[in-house]
Amino acid sequence: MTYCVGLLLESGLVLASDTRTNAGVDHVSTFPKMTVFSVPGERLLVTLTSGNLAISQAVINRLHKQIQEGALPNLHSVASLADAAKVVGDALRAVHEDDAEYLRKHSAEFIQSIILGGQIRGERPRLFNVYAAGNFIEAVPETPYFQIGETKYGKPILDRVIGNRSSLEEAAKCALLSFDSTIRSNLSVGMPIDIFLYRADSFSDAGQIRITDSDAYFNRLRKGWAEGLKKVFAALPDPDWF
Amino acid sequence: MTYCVGLLLESGLVLASDTRTNAGVDHVSTFPKMTVFSVPGERLLVTLTSGNLAISQAVINRLHKQIQEGALPNLHSVASLADAAKVVGDALRAVHEDDAEYLRKHSAEFIQSIILGGQIRGERPRLFNVYAAGNFIEAVPETPYFQIGETKYGKPILDRVIGNRSSLEEAAKCALLSFDSTIRSNLSVGMPIDIFLYRADSFSDAGQIRITDSDAYFNRLRKGWAEGLKKVFAALPDPDWF
Numbered sequence: 001m002t003y004c005v006g007l008l009l010e011s012g013l014v015l016a017s018d019t020r021t022n023a024g025v026d027h028v029s030t031f032p033k034m035t036v037f038s039v040p041g042e043r044l045l046v047t048l049t050s051g052n053l054a055i056s057q058a059v060i061n062r063l064h065k066q067i068q069e070g071a072l073p074n075l076h077s078v079a080s081l082a083d084a085a086k087v088v089g090d091a092l093r094a095v096h097e098d099d100a101e102y103l104r105k106h107s108a109e110f111i112q113s114i115i116l117g118g119q120i121r122g123e124r125p126r127l128f129n130v131y132a133a134g135n136f137i138e139a140v141p142e143t144p145y146f147q148i149g150e151t152k153y154g155k156p157i158l159d160r161v162i163g164n165r166s167s168l169e170e171a172a173k174c175a176l177l178s179f180d181s182t183i184r185s186n187l188s189v190g191m192p193i194d195i196f197l198y199r200a201d202s203f204s205d206a207g208q209i210r211i212t213d214s215d216a217y218f219n220r221l222r223k224g225w226a227e228g229l230k231k232v233f234a235a236l237p238d239p240d241w242f
Numbered sequence: 243m244t245y246c247v248g249l250l251l252e253s254g255l256v257l258a259s260d261t262r263t264n265a266g267v268d269h270v271s272t273f274p275k276m277t278v279f280s281v282p283g284e285r286l287l288v289t290l291t292s293g294n295l296a297i298s299q300a301v302i303n304r305l306h307k308q309i310q311e312g313a314l315p316n317l318h319s320v321a322s323l324a325d326a327a328k329v330v331g332d333a334l335r336a337v338h339e340d341d342a343e344y345l346r347k348h349s350a351e352f353i354q355s356i357i358l359g360g361q362i363r364g365e366r367p368r369l370f371n372v373y374a375a376g377n378f379i380e381a382v383p384e385t386p387y388f389q390i391g392e393t394k395y396g397k398p399i400l401d402r403v404i405g406n407r408s409s410l411e412e413a414a415k416c417a418l419l420s421f422d423s424t425i426r427s428n429l430s431v432g433m434p435i436d437i438f439l440y441r442a443d444s445f446s447d448a449g450q451i452r453i454t455d456s457d458a459y460f461n462r463l464r465k466g467w468a469e470g471l472k473k474v475f476a477a478l479p480d481p482d483w484f
Contacts, residue, residue: 152394152395152427153394153395153397153398155395155427156395156398156423156424156426156427157471159426159427160426160468160471160472161471161472161475169480169481170475170480172480172481173475173478173480173481174475177475181398184398184401184402185394185397185398185401197481209483217479217481217482217483220479221478221479224474224477224478224479225474225475225478226402228470228473228474228475228477228478229399229402229403229471229474230402230403231470231474232466232467232470232471232473232474233403233412233415233416233419233467235466235470236415236463236466236467236470237459237462237463237466238411238412238414238415239411239414239415239418239439239459240459241451241459
């Protein structure tokens, strides 16, 4: 399984993904699920992929190839992020056309979701969730985040803490705690975590980092959170009916 | 959907279930999912059911009928909780025999899970998870809780806070917070909550209560938890790489 989350804020975007891929308990390995398509100073696009790894890689390869070969439209040519979401959705449809029938013959489902976030000069930062069918939805201030993959364990903390006016730093903290909750409760989501803090109008990929098991900040964060929760829990009143 | 949780502690059991039943967004209603089978001073058994409501009710009716008609074995006759789990599993298998074929004709799956907790004099309190197939597993000190239904949102808080040495009061607090997280993130789980605190060797059903939206203790708990989490979150350090 996989866990990816994208948050759309007034001040920019936070995008994060785990890196665990598995097919059964023996085939556990590390593959990045975050891909950056950038033209510094002009556009910054990030995809997070969840689902069958062969499908994810086929889609990403197709998107890269379109850029290299100058096939239009591509992620470096489109003038808006909605058009970029259409390019990603069309790539997914093309991979479906190539592979879905063969997957069916092996009783394998065509499972794929893609979060696309970024900014193209002339627009504000935007965030999309592209479905396996190639259609997509866009995040709005009232619902400023998308999750894909193993989404449920890490949802309560997002629902409690994040709004679209949260700062980038708060959103990054919250995204990492959402991963912490997921990783503690589900073996199929694993370290390291790729996280991207994108500041609006920077058109830069400087905010990308890989957080490993030994990352000092992440360990301080998860320890502080665990201890803080236990303290809050202990201070709450006991049931009064028993 | 449904959310039920059972916790096995050295000091007893905590069992809790929501009461929302829905079939689509129009058919939302309240049905209890907790049923108590007790012989005061001698045995106390509680079932929590998740899945198709018609199946749940068919199983519970069958269990009641066995007791009323003196059919052996039944939940009032068995000498151990493992035997009680077998009685519940056999009732499930009988309902499957009656209904599964007809459900299939309507493309409906036979979905059912049952948590069974309690104590029969001569044994310590025990907790079982009975599967749709009628077989079952028992909780152990290392894994002292079972969840059924919409389990994921409320799992992180259980994983962080509860061990089998937790007090009944702590476990009840934690179970209610686990429901709070689930209800905030998922519309299909709803108030009121039925909760049962069973103190080991009491063989009494005095610890059962229904917690409604307006319950003063529950509201104090969820408010204190929400505020406490926000405080802990705000006090955590911001990312240092950005």
